[in-house]
Amino acid sequence: MAIVTNHEAETTEDAVVPxxxxxxALKADGAAAAAAGAQAAKTRRGALATSGSPLVRPxxxxxxxxxxxxxxxxxxxxxxxxxxxxxxxxxxxxxxxMIKIQRALEISGRATLLVSRxxxxxxxxxxxxxxxxxxxxxxIGHNVLHGQWDWMRDPDIHSTTWEWDFVTPARAWQHTHxxxxxxxxxxxxxxxxxxxxxxxxDPQQEWKPFNLGNPLYNAILxxxxxxxxxxxxxxxxxxxxxxxxxxxxxxxxxxxxxxxxKQFTKDYAATPAVAMLTGSGKQALYGTLTANAxxxxxxxxxxxxxxxxxxxxxFTEEMVxxxxxxxxxxxxMIGSANISGSKLMHLMTGNLSHQIEHHLxxxxxxxRYAEVAPKVQEICKRYGxxxxxxxMWKQVGSTWAKVFKLALxxxxxx
Amino acid sequence: MIRLRxxxxxxxxxxxxxxxxxxxxxxxxxxxxxxxxxxxxRVVAETADSATIFFRPGRGWKAHQAGQWxxxxxxxxxxxxxxxxxxxxxxxxDPAITVTDVGAVSGVLVRDTRPGDVLFLAPPQGDxxxxxxxxxxLMLTAGSGITPVMSMVRTLVPHRPxxxxxxxxxxxxxxxxxxxxxxxxxxxxxPNFKVTHWFTGERGRVDFSSAAVLDELCPDWRxxxxxxxxxxxxxxxxxALWSAEAAAAAAEGSTGSEAGGSHQPEGxxxxxxINLIIERFTTSLAAGAxxxxxxxxxxxxxxxxxxxxxxxxxxxxxxxxVLMPSGCxxxxxxxxxxxxxxxxxxDLRTGEVHxxxxxxxxxxxxxxxxxxxLDI
Numbered sequence: 001m002a003i004v005t006n007h008e009a010e011t012t013e014d015a016v017v018p019x020x021x022x023x024x025a026l027k028a029d030g031a032a033a034a035a036a037g038a039q040a041a042k043t044r045r046g047a048l049a050t051s052g053s054p055l056v057r058p059x060x061x062x063x064x065x066x067x068x069x070x071x072x073x074x075x076x077x078x079x080x081x082x083x084x085x086x087x088x089x090x091x092x093x094x095x096x097x098m099i100k101i102q103r104a105l106e107i108s109g110r111a112t113l114l115v116s117r118x119x120x121x122x123x124x125x126x127x128x129x130x131x132x133x134x135x136x137x138x139x140i141g142h143n144v145l146h147g148q149w150d151w152m153r154d155p156d157i158h159s160t161t162w163e164w165d166f167v168t169p170a171r172a173w174q175h176t177h178x179x180x181x182x183x184x185x186x187x188x189x190x191x192x193x194x195x196x197x198x199x200x201x202d203p204q205q206e207w208k209p210f211n212l213g214n215p216l217y218n219a220i221l222x223x224x225x226x227x228x229x230x231x232x233x234x235x236x237x238x239x240x241x242x243x244x245x246x247x248x249x250x251x252x253x254x255x256x257x258x259x260x261x262k263q264f265t266k267d268y269a270a271t272p273a274v275a276m277l278t279g280s281g282k283q284a285l286y287g288t289l290t291a292n293a294x295x296x297x298x299x300x301x302x303x304x305x306x307x308x309x310x311x312x313x314x315f316t317e318e319m320v321x322x323x324x325x326x327x328x329x330x331x332x333m334i335g336s337a338n339i340s341g342s343k344l345m346h347l348m349t350g351n352l353s354h355q356i357e358h359h360l361x362x363x364x365x366x367x368r369y370a371e372v373a374p375k376v377q378e379i380c381k382r383y384g385x386x387x388x389x390x391x392m393w394k395q396v397g398s399t400w401a402k403v404f405k406l407a408l409x410x411x412x413x414x
Numbered sequence: 415m416i417r418l419r420x421x422x423x424x425x426x427x428x429x430x431x432x433x434x435x436x437x438x439x440x441x442x443x444x445x446x447x448x449x450x451x452x453x454x455x456r457v458v459a460e461t462a463d464s465a466t467i468f469f470r471p472g473r474g475w476k477a478h479q480a481g482q483w484x485x486x487x488x489x490x491x492x493x494x495x496x497x498x499x500x501x502x503x504x505x506x507x508d509p510a511i512t513v514t515d516v517g518a519v520s521g522v523l524v525r526d527t528r529p530g531d532v533l534f535l536a537p538p539q540g541d542x543x544x545x546x547x548x549x550x551x552l553m554l555t556a557g558s559g560i561t562p563v564m565s566m567v568r569t570l571v572p573h574r575p576x577x578x579x580x581x582x583x584x585x586x587x588x589x590x591x592x593x594x595x596x597x598x599x600x601x602x603x604x605p606n607f608k609v610t611h612w613f614t615g616e617r618g619r620v621d622f623s624s625a626a627v628l629d630e631l632c633p634d635w636r637x638x639x640x641x642x643x644x645x646x647x648x649x650x651x652x653x654a655l656w657s658a659e660a661a662a663a664a665a666e667g668s669t670g671s672e673a674g675g676s677h678q679p680e681g682x683x684x685x686x687x688i689n690l691i692i693e694r695f696t697t698s699l700a701a702g703a704x705x706x707x708x709x710x711x712x713x714x715x716x717x718x719x720x721x722x723x724x725x726x727x728x729x730x731x732x733x734x735x736v737l738m739p740s741g742c743x744x745x746x747x748x749x750x751x752x753x754x755x756x757x758x759x760x761d762l763r764t765g766e767v768h769x770x771x772x773x774x775x776x777x778x779x780x781x782x783x784x785x786x787x788l789d790i
Contacts, residue, residue, distance in 0.1 A: 089489070100440060103436065104440065151735040153735065156436075156448050161448065259431075262431070263431075265427055274428070
């Protein structure tokens with residue numbers, strides 16, 4: 001109620017005029033929309049149970065009682081509330097600074113590529129542009145599209161308006177990522193991020209001869225990762241299974257076509273065309289190709305470290321049936337893995353190196369994950385839950401080991 | 415301009431998914447592809463708790479008419495807040511708002527605004543503006559209600575020798591009276607402008623219960639087009655007086671007496687409530703009153719918030735980080751309309767509960783009456 005009284009004080013400020021808008025016209029609009037909106041107020045689908053337990057609690061958490069899980073949920077809620085209370089001007093300044101740095105890298109990199117006939121310029125331009133693209137996708141794009149900065153109410157930095165330098169259209173990605181992946185994290189059969197419909201990444205997934213190519217597919221996927229994600233976001237499997245309408249698919253295809261054309265034109269036509277003025281057309285093209293490939297390989301590596309290293313769990317649908325808030329938190333923690341490293345490393349991964357914290361609280365500002373991490377780790381320790389983390393080389397090695405191992409039949413834990 | 419736009423479109427091939435403006439904003443904060451901005455050029459303290467803020471708007475701003483207002487977006491601890499402020503600068507000059515510190519947003523504007531700061535803007539609007547044709551005018555203002563009228567006075571008085579303006583401005587004390595010196599100077603300089611400073615600390619509130627005060631300060635007030643701007647009670651009293659005079663005049667008219675006499679063009683306006691143009695500050699909301707509230711679902715944004723029955727849905731959405739359209743925040747400008755998908759809302763001005771699916775809801779004056787689904 002404090003907000004209300006404050007607001008009323010505010011509205012006594014200078015002044016406004018009686019409206020002369022035509023109410024009849026507005027009513028007509030309303031009537032047109034009425035047909036579409038004829039449904040009763042409803043509670044949200046997928047709301048979590050407030051008490052009880054899932055049919056089966058995951059093995060790593062089987063030792064916890066319902067009450068302990070509920071208490072763990074309350075502790076994590078408190079951590080989130082603490083961050084939300086602190087969130088303010090310094091966080092806003094952080095994201096604006098990141099955006100400025102990224103844009104400066106982007107234009108200086110692209111400008112340098114315009115004279116990339118000079119080898120030094122090619123190397124510098126390609127490096128700058130690679131860094132710009134990595135920052136743009138990881139620390140800025142991914143996190144803005146999660147709504148981490150929506151609280152600022154700045155339409156320039158908002159999950160509903162942001163578009164990123166990545167082939168897949170932001171809206172399509174938000175659906176498969178924010179909604180499906182984050183809700184159903186690592187539930188085999190519900191979270192298609194387990195292998196992206198391409199790789200066999202879990203022993204629960206039935207082995208087919210096709211899976212022999214696991215390492216090959218993964219090696220091909222890495223440098224063209226953005227296209228892999230773009231195709232993945234079309235949800236072709238859902239369309240085949242009849243769970244996605246043709247209209248929806250056509251709409252998504254059109255959006256992807258437009259986006260891909262713009263991306264393609266920028267990096268592979270417009271930039272080299274301008275560079276031709278200095279005779280650097282071909283070199284500029286190699287530069288943008290390299291920058292996109294570098295970003296793709298990096299993003300692929302970071303993202304695979306999120307849920308595939310040794311120590312992360314996958315779940316069955318029974319384990320989410322009747323899941324409470326606390327159980328949902330538990331699943332996010334034991335299904336994700338962190339990457340340890342320097343501040344710069346955290347930044348370049350878009351703070352996905354704090355994958356566990358990100359999955360607990362997908363929409364708190366990314367600059368706050370580092371602050372949350374020790375508290376989450378302490379909770380895991382106290383409740384006897386695994387908290388998987390390790391340096392980048394080790395985690396990448398671990399995911400590749402899994403890619404190879406699961407190319408062959410079986411592969412379940414001994 | 416057209417060439418610039420073509421150039422921008424060509425440049426966007428290289429900047430996609432950003433717009434060229436997003437890149438230019440690195441060098442000049444006024445540039446934005448999405449929202450109008452202005453840079454503060456000067457801040458002038460008016461009284462202890464008010465200040466005038468001059469700003470240079472970016473592309474997309476349109477020149478204001480005297481008396482109009484604009485929505486101004488300010489950041490408080492990283493969060494954007496929008497409020498409406500009357501423009502006090504004369505028409506034809508760079509815009510300026512005069513703000514009195516009465517709340518969190520206005521407080522920050524008055525105390526912390528510095529030249530170089532960026533303000534977020536919406537183009538000026540409002541129909542509290544000067545008449546199209548010259549007419550004798552009576553201005554009634556109280557407190558910060560002087561702001562839009564100041565723009566009118568500055569526009570009219572120095573430039574139009576045929577203007578005929580009487581201003582009665584009410585403030586608590588001389589120190590609280592915004593623009594007091596400038597008004598007095600204008601009155602000294604221009605015989606076509608008369609100002610009465612009415613200090614409520616000395617004389618009490620201007621009494622509109624009878625015509626006595628107006629008869630004394632401006633004997634020909636019935637023959638003037640009147641503009642009033644000030645707090646709710648001040649305007650209600652003025653409105654009541656004008657209505658009463660109109661009724662009396664109508665009664666007199668029906669008994670055959672001829673009102674207005676030779677001034678036929680102005681005559682019909684005399685004591686006609688239409689002749690009083692009002693600029694309101696606020697609308698009293700029937701907040702709270704123990705009514706319902708409920709779960710508010712912002713469908714497109716995929717947000718859910720438990721709201722009480724006294725908080726406008728606009729505030730509920732903003733607090734949840736939803737990009738809510740907003741305007742006057744008092745239920746008159748219809749900038750905040752959002753289609754209702756399901757549920758009922760309470761109109762906080764009247765207490766009336768209503769809601770049909772598809773109906774456009776004024777979120778600034780509507781609160782949840784039970785669960786509500788909004789299409790945003």
